[in-house]
Amino acid sequence: MDVPVPGASFTDLLDSLGARPTWTTQPGEKAPSTPEGTTVLALRFDNGVVMAGDRRATEGHLVAHRRIRKVYPTDRYSAVAIAGTAGLAIEMVKLFQVELEHYEKIEGVRLSLEGKASFLARLVRGQLPLAIQGLVVVPLFAGYDEREQKGRLYSYDVVGGRYEETDFGSTGSGARLAKSFLRTTYREDLTSEDAADLAVKALVAAAQEDTGTGGPDLIRGIFPNVVRVDSDGVAELSDEVVGPLAENAVESIL
Amino acid sequence: MTFPLYVAPEQLVRDKAEFARKGIARGRSILGLDYADGVLLLAENPSTALHKISEVYDRIAFAGVGRYNEFETLRKAGIRQADLMGYLYSRDDVTAMGLATAFSQTLGIIFIRDPKPFEVEVLIAEVSEDGSEHRLFRVTYDGTLFDERNFVAIGGKAEQLTTALGELWREGLTLTEAFEIGADVFRQAEGRESEGWEAAVLDASKGPRTFRRLDPTELTAS
Numbered sequence: 206m207d208v209p210v211p212g213a214s215f216t217d218l219l220d221s222l223g224a225r226p227t228w229t230t231q232p233g234e235k236a237p238s239t240p241e242g243t244t245v246l247a248l249r250f251d252n253g254v255v256m257a258g259d260r261r262a263t264e265g266h267l268v269a270h271r272r273i274r275k276v277y278p279t280d281r282y283s284a285v286a287i288a289g290t291a292g293l294a295i296e297m298v299k300l301f302q303v304e305l306e307h308y309e310k311i312e313g314v315r316l317s318l319e320g321k322a323s324f325l326a327r328l329v330r331g332q333l334p335l336a337i338q339g340l341v342v343v344p345l346f347a348g349y350d351e352r353e354q355k356g357r358l359y360s361y362d363v364v365g366g367r368y369e370e371t372d373f374g375s376t377g378s379g380a381r382l383a384k385s386f387l388r389t390t391y392r393e394d395l396t397s398e399d400a401a402d403l404a405v406k407a408l409v410a411a412a413q414e415d416t417g418t419g420g421p422d423l424i425r426g427i428f429p430n431v432v433r434v435d436s437d438g439v440a441e442l443s444d445e446v447v448g449p450l451a452e453n454a455v456e457s458i459l
Numbered sequence: 460m461t462f463p464l465y466v467a468p469e470q471l472v473r474d475k476a477e478f479a480r481k482g483i484a485r486g487r488s489i490l491g492l493d494y495a496d497g498v499l500l501l502a503e504n505p506s507t508a509l510h511k512i513s514e515v516y517d518r519i520a521f522a523g524v525g526r527y528n529e530f531e532t533l534r535k536a537g538i539r540q541a542d543l544m545g546y547l548y549s550r551d552d553v554t555a556m557g558l559a560t561a562f563s564q565t566l567g568i569i570f571i572r573d574p575k576p577f578e579v580e581v582l583i584a585e586v587s588e589d590g591s592e593h594r595l596f597r598v599t600y601d602g603t604l605f606d607e608r609n610f611v612a613i614g615g616k617a618e619q620l621t622t623a624l625g626e627l628w629r630e631g632l633t634l635t636e637a638f639e640i641g642a643d644v645f646r647q648a649e650g651r652e653s654e655g656w657e658a659a660v661l662d663a664s665k666g667p668r669t670f671r672r673l674d675p676t677e678l679t680a681s
Contacts, residue, residue, distance in 0.1 A: 218543070300546070303542055303546050310538045310542075311535055
């Protein structure tokens with residue numbers, strides 16, 4: 206109960222107890238084949254950010270899961286989307302979520318958006334030895350900045366490099382295709398509805414050419430995960446909202 | 460060679476208890492009461508920066524009276540234990556019962572082992588998922604654990620507050636009614652007007668994180 210841990214970091218608490226999941230592998234050892242998350246993206250609209258991800262996880266050329274979730278709300282004003290080794294990424298998101306909540310409860314205030322983004326970079330950097338062996342985790346982070354009163358988004362690289370994007374960002378196997386699509390369709394005066402529509406279309410466009418990206422499955426009702434973060438907080442769009450967007454995207458994109 | 464002075468255990472415990480009780484009696488009290496949607500926690504607290512009531516987990520809140528640094532230590536330890544349990548197992552495995560027994564253990568050990576006992580009393584509240592049966596636990600300076608129903612008070616004026624609440628509390632109070640009863644009971648017990656309120660609720664209808672701080676000016680205005 207009375208663990209002598211100073212500070213407000215849950216990750217440091219776990220480390221001090223030796224309870225943090227760690228993996229050690231020999232240099233040169235080949236990492237086992239595990240499911241990989243594919244395409245996720247985020248784009249800004251007038252008052253916030255929309256994040257979206259397809260539902261497919263692949264293992265080599267196979268589809269490992271077709272309903273995986275890659276976009277997660279992380280606290281009241283932020284969300285994270287993951288690409289790469291799914292098992293590690295999901296664990297990272299879980300730790301990140303607890304970290305933000307823990308800090309907020311201990312300190313009585315939420316971390317700044319910059320602070321959250323910077324902490325996520327630290328978690329990504331911690332995975333570097335595994336990334337070198339092929340178990341890569343690359344997230345996207347987005348949120349509503351309560352101080353600056355606008356949506357902001359960050360992309361990362363495997364060494365924990367953090368890059369703030371002005372308009373949109375994407376990571377995963379279909380990222381290039383999604384970004385090409387967004388580059389020609391993005392506008393600065395998007396509403397949140399426009400942004401959700403564009404996000405789903407970009408995923409459909411990526412799925413057309415990238416085998417790793419799963420398009421919407423209209424028959425089985427498998428639709429992208431879409432999360433919106435704005436001044437009202439974080440909200441997950443329901444299938445009733447995303448479904449029609451997905452149908453429209455499938456019809457309109459060649 | 461000097462021999463340590465012999466003090467009978469009864470005497471030692473009595474002295475420590477008296478010391479702790481005196482310390483607690485100097486501070487202001489806190490009460491918790493069920494209302495229609497959850498649990499209201501109400502503290503007389505002139506400071507808007509130093510909190511006595513805090514969120515611990517999805518449906519659990521903490522309140523402490525007495526020495527600030529001491530109940531703050533307990534509060535943080537509680538949050539750490541809750542977040543650890545929830546992370547290692549599942550969010551459903553974090554319960555007020557588990558926390559209350561941990562606080563009870565900690566306070567009990569400190570009371571026996573340390574030269575100076577903690578001058579605190581803490582309250583742990585939990586709302587059930589369907590909002591039907593809430594839990595209120597009270598842990599005293601020596602680690603004694605009480606399981607209370609419907610309402611509870613901690614601090615120097617706890618007895619007077621509990622007696623007054625027993626007369627006024629009823630089932631299905633609205634939040635405003637609950638606040639008014641709470642304020643009324645404080646007025647009776649202290650015999651004066653409050654110097655400022657700190658109020659928070661665990662609102663079972665708003666999940667998954669049910670804790671919410673209230674702006675007391677809103678409640679008194681309505």
